[in-house]
Amino acid sequence: MAKQIEVSDLDAYYGSHKAIEGISMTIEPRSVTAFIGPSGCGKSTFLRTLNRMHEVIPGARVEGKVRLEDQDLYGTNVDPVSVRRTIGMVFQRPNPFPTMSIFDNVAAGLRLNGRFSKSQLDGIVEESLKGANLWNEVKTRLNKPGAGLSGGQQQRLCIARAIAVRPQVLLMDEPCSALDPISTLAIEDLISELKQEFTIVIVTHNMQQAARVSDRTAFFNLAAQGQPGKLIEMDETSRIFTNPTQKATEDYITGRFG
Amino acid sequence: MTVQMGIKPISAGRRVKNGVAQVLVYLAFAVAVVPLVSVLWLVIRNGLKRFDIEFLTHSMRNIGARDAGGGAYHAIIGTLEQVLLASLIAVPIGLLTAVYLVEYGNGGRLSRLISFFVDIMTGVPSIVAGLFVLAFWILVLGMTFSGFAGALALSILMMPVVVRSTEEMLRLVPNELREASYALGVPKWRTIAKVVLPTAFTGIVTGVMLAVARVAGETAPLLLTVFFTDSINEDPFNGPQMGLPLYVFGQSALPQDVAIDRAWTGALTLILIVMLLNLVARLISWWRSPAKRG
Ligand SMILES: Nc1ncnc2c1ncn2[C@@H]1O[C@H](COP(=O)(O)OP(=O)(O)O)[C@@H](O)[C@H]1O
Ligand SMILES: [Mg+2]
Numbered sequence: 001m002a003k004q005i006e007v008s009d010l011d012a013y014y015g016s017h018k019a020i021e022g023i024s025m026t027i028e029p030r031s032v033t034a035f036i037g038p039s040g041c042g043k044s045t046f047l048r049t050l051n052r053m054h055e056v057i058p059g060a061r062v063e064g065k066v067r068l069e070d071q072d073l074y075g076t077n078v079d080p081v082s083v084r085r086t087i088g089m090v091f092q093r094p095n096p097f098p099t100m101s102i103f104d105n106v107a108a109g110l111r112l113n114g115r116f117s118k119s120q121l122d123g124i125v126e127e128s129l130k131g132a133n134l135w136n137e138v139k140t141r142l143n144k145p146g147a148g149l150s151g152g153q154q155q156r157l158c159i160a161r162a163i164a165v166r167p168q169v170l171l172m173d174e175p176c177s178a179l180d181p182i183s184t185l186a187i188e189d190l191i192s193e194l195k196q197e198f199t200i201v202i203v204t205h206n207m208q209q210a211a212r213v214s215d216r217t218a219f220f221n222l223a224a225q226g227q228p229g230k231l232i233e234m235d236e237t238s239r240i241f242t243n244p245t246q247k248a249t250e251d252y253i254t255g256r257f258g
Numbered sequence: 259m260t261v262q263m264g265i266k267p268i269s270a271g272r273r274v275k276n277g278v279a280q281v282l283v284y285l286a287f288a289v290a291v292v293p294l295v296s297v298l299w300l301v302i303r304n305g306l307k308r309f310d311i312e313f314l315t316h317s318m319r320n321i322g323a324r325d326a327g328g329g330a331y332h333a334i335i336g337t338l339e340q341v342l343l344a345s346l347i348a349v350p351i352g353l354l355t356a357v358y359l360v361e362y363g364n365g366g367r368l369s370r371l372i373s374f375f376v377d378i379m380t381g382v383p384s385i386v387a388g389l390f391v392l393a394f395w396i397l398v399l400g401m402t403f404s405g406f407a408g409a410l411a412l413s414i415l416m417m418p419v420v421v422r423s424t425e426e427m428l429r430l431v432p433n434e435l436r437e438a439s440y441a442l443g444v445p446k447w448r449t450i451a452k453v454v455l456p457t458a459f460t461g462i463v464t465g466v467m468l469a470v471a472r473v474a475g476e477t478a479p480l481l482l483t484v485f486f487t488d489s490i491n492e493d494p495f496n497g498p499q500m501g502l503p504l505y506v507f508g509q510s511a512l513p514q515d516v517a518i519d520r521a522w523t524g525a526l527t528l529i530l531i532v533m534l535l536n537l538v539a540r541l542i543s544w545w546r547s548p549a550k551r552g
Contacts, residue, residue, distance in 0.1 A: 056436075056437065091441075108439070108452075113443060
């Protein structure tokens with residue numbers, strides 16, 4: 001299921017403002033890749049170019065190539081909707097659908113995309129909730145609104161919702177930044193399990209988190225406010241944290257700025 | 259200790275200002291409520307006299323100028339049909355216009371133009387809407403006076419109210435929900451239909467009810483379009499109909515006490531119908547809301 005992503009020379013704009021520039025990297029399948037870097041350097045922007053969510057913002061556009069195995073995601077005949085079905089996303093703030101129950105939230109992606117029988121849905125919902133380590137906490141109240149869960153549970157609900165459509169890649173934009181330490185731990189455990197099946201990319205502000213969960217780490221930086229963000233270096237996580245080749249990376253990791 | 263010194267009791271000046279502001283707020287509230295309560299009180303007291311089965315089941319056909327009795331069945335039927343038809347026209351158009359403005363317009367030239375015209379429509383006096391339908395539908399196209407012609411005029415008045423209120427409700431739906439849906443690979447139109455509109459549903463229903471309440475009491479446009487009749491006409495597409503506002507208008511212009519009583523009861527019935535519709539709408543919103551299941 002999991003696939004490799006290859007980005008080459010990618011720029012992203014908001015109107016005339018260039019937010020990121022010249023990014024090339026390879027994201028390995030069945031592994032966790034972490035993006036780190038100071039605020040505003042374009043981590044979220046870059047992440048959103050990987051599943052064509054960037055262009056949802058009015059005036060936003062992308063130049064360059066993103067390949068999922070042998071497919072160009074920005075090719076002329078590619079449907080962005082099917083790209084997003086293949087590459088799922090979890091957001092910084094948990095955003096369950098407020099009008100839907102827990103069950104309906106998880107089933108949303110399936111229901112909104114095609115026909116499934118009740119028993120099929122039941123099976124996938126249970127599997128996804130188990131996959132997100134939430135099943136035991138909610139199995140008795142699947143009909144209750146998703147908004148009634150705690151923040152950490154809501155975020156795991158959103159992860160269950162994202163994996164229910166069986167994507168090949170899962171993008172996570174600071175998925176723990178709005179959560180308490182216990183919920184954060186639960187999600188980090190979950191990420192380590194999910195990487196058996198999915199290619200995972202996670203943006204994080206938390207250096208320890210990057211060190212704990214990721215196999216490879218990419219460090220982004222920007223020369224100055226208003227300049228586009230760039231990829232400074234990318235390597236095995238252990239290398240980035242112990243022996244980075246760039247001075248800026250070392251300064252950021254040791255907490256000298258950012 | 260030094261910190262404690264810095265914390266002072268509320269000064270006399272602020273206490274006075276607070277008191278004055280409080281009195282003004284309560285006064286404004288009282289001034290706003292007095293007319294409302296007195297209207298309700300008057301209508302209920304005077305309207306109850308004739309609020310009986312005969313009133314609700316009989317028309318004014320064959321009721322002489324000085325006769326007691328008679329009722330507003332023909333007017334109730336007319337009002338219900340006209341308001342229903344007007345809603346059937348105005349709600350879909352208004353809803354889709356609002357969806358366009360919020361979800362597709364992006365503040366472009368067309369959406370600003372539409373916004374501008376919606377503002378103008380909001381300011382159109384109701385008699386102008388009636389005149390427009392009279393001139394265009396009845397005089398130019400040669401259609402007859404009918405409940406439907408009245409519904410057309412009413413729908414012109416409803417549309418801007420529906421657009422504005424729906425627009426406001428759609429803008430309140432957080433963008434995160436749209437993005438969550440897109441990220442699941444849901445196309446934009448399905449996102450709007452299955453996520454955005456249901457989230458805004460309660461607010462939209464309230465807005466539609468306000469629009470219904472606004473037009474249910476309109477008299478002037480009906481006068482020019484549905485005309486006037488004392489008989490029951492259940493077909494809104496053919497021939498003159500009646501409406502409750504017209505009924506009240508007609509009866510209250512007569513000198514006899516029995517007619518005046520009928521006018522009061524007609525007004526009471528109109529208020530009750532609008533209240534009932536509101537209640538139904540609230541029930542629908544409640545039934546649809548996740549809180550019910552929670
Ligand atoms: N919706 C937007 N419209 C315009 N500019 C944006 C938008 N989102 C982000 N930006 C700009 O793009 C740059 C990168 O932001 P972002 O990708 O959010 O950074 P990060 O996630 O690393 O903190 C910033 O300069 C930011 O101001
Ligand atoms: Mg960000």
